Amino acid sequence: MASNKLRINDIARLAGVSATTVSHIFNKRDKKYRISSHTRQKVLAIAEQYKEQSHIRRYLVKAKSTNTIGVIVPDMSNSFFSMFLHHLEASFREKNIQLLITCSHYNKEVEINVAQNLVERKVDAMIVVTSLDSDEFYMSINQHTPVLFFDRYIEHTTLPFITSEAIGSVAELIEPYAKTLNEFYFIGCDAQLTSIRARLQGFKQGLTNAGLTLASDWIICDSYCPNKGYDLLKRLHQKLGRLPKAIFTPSGNLLQEVLSYLVEVKVNPDQICLCSYDYNIYLDYSYYPIDAIAQDFQTMALICVNTIDDLLNFKTLKHNAIFIKPHIKRHP
Known part of the structure; x- marks a missing residue:
């Protein structure tokens, strides 16, 4: 290779396939063009060896993505969470991304279990309204699946969060x-x-x-x-x-x-x-x-979508803590 930066042509040569085949795999078109799972695994295995290069990481994330985002809320009957989920689902649907919505029922053990289930389902990222007292559990998940806290956050956490100003x-x-x-x-x-x-x-x-x-x-x-x-x-x-x-x-x-x-x-x-x-x-x-x-549900949902997009593309967030200004509604 002429430079240290690995290119699609280099991966194709190492895998013994065409550059077009590698491109199809990275863009999740391998099933459409009937590329074998063996070839897919071979290409991804080579890419894994060079994932310290940011563009290769992005290729891998896109190739392995499930186009699903896991969401954990404590209570779906709560009107605040219902309205937020309504706007969040609509915003992600515009990007052809589906939500897997789960409920913790304000129970810490249930929350941990549903979070682990979402990881097993290989969601691309998670948006969590947490009831936990520490971010340790989600820090471990964040090593392979980006985590965004919503509404509630854990004090002194380094994980990003979005909430309304109060x-x-x-x-x-x-x-x-x-x-x-x-x-x-x-x-x-x-x-x-x-x-x-x-x-x-x-x-x-x-x-x-x-x-x-x-x-x-x-x-x-x-x-x-x-x-x-x-x-x-x-x-x-x-x-x-x-x-x-x-x-x-x-x-x-x-x-x-x-x-x-x-x-x-x-x-x-x-x-x-x-x-x-x-x-x-x-x-x-x-x-x-x-x-x-x-609370400004629409703005919060859009910022959640944009933040998740930045996290999945390994972009540095401008702000880890985002407070959205709400509006006061006075009765007549």
């Missing part, structure tokens, strides 16, 4: 109400998660901006399970002997559970102020006026 937007959301009230309750779950922690930080910042001093018993948190928001508000109601004047929920499913309790006890909408992270169009028709933060 601190400033939550502070802006609740500040006008905090200025006119003498109490504001945060009813949330899983405060150890970075996304929830950021929303809690924004809640505290909003109170500070409004000049309202936070009382320790205004923060109501627990581990999440279905109907937890209902249970937390019911217990708070019993403890206070009345309902709180204002509530902020850091997720749409918790808001839904809080609303189910309010409906059950037939609370007058004028008696309570409700704010939440995660807007859904159905809130516009709610009996209770609700101000909410609407």
Whole structure:
């Protein structure tokens, strides 16, 4: 070879086949042109010996790709994840890439198992809403299958992640109400998660901006399970002997559970102020006026697609941490 850079003609010569055959294999046209699996394996084995060269790595990734991306979410019934998956699937479909969507049900062991199953299915990359406390497991996967965290991320991780900005937007959301009230309750779950922690930080910042001093018993948190928001508000109601004047929920499913309790006890909408992270169009028709933060699903989905594309092509990301600005939706 005239230079150290291996070319298709060089691989063809080493494999004893034509350059056209090598090109067909690298571009996944070997079945169309009835190239034998033996020839395919021989060509790829030679390319593997030179995969330290970036262009050869790209050839190998394309030749071995399954055009599938694995996605792990904790709960597909959650409206936020459903809307995100809707936009994500549409964005990848435009590139003829299919999603394999799995659910962890907020269970760490289940998450690890479904991630391993996705690897066994040879997905090209993974987008994960993780419930794990460490990135060690995904760092090992990332050595051969690119991993992108979404929504939640692990503090100090070197893996890329995409999430919505929370601190400033939550502070802006609740500040006008905090200025006119003498109490504001945060009813949330899983405060150890970075996304929830950021929303809690924004809640505290909003109170500070409004000049309202936070009382320790205004923060109501627990581990999440279905109907937890209902249970937390019911217990708070019993403890206070009345309902709180204002509530902020850091997720749409918790808001839904809080609303189910309010409906059950037939609370007058004028008696309570409700704010939440995660807007859904159905809130516009709610009996209770609700101000909410609407995440930009379409932008997040497009950035996920572009980031995965960069990772698969071994491009250096401009930013490992990407925060997407959400919008505040005020009730009429």
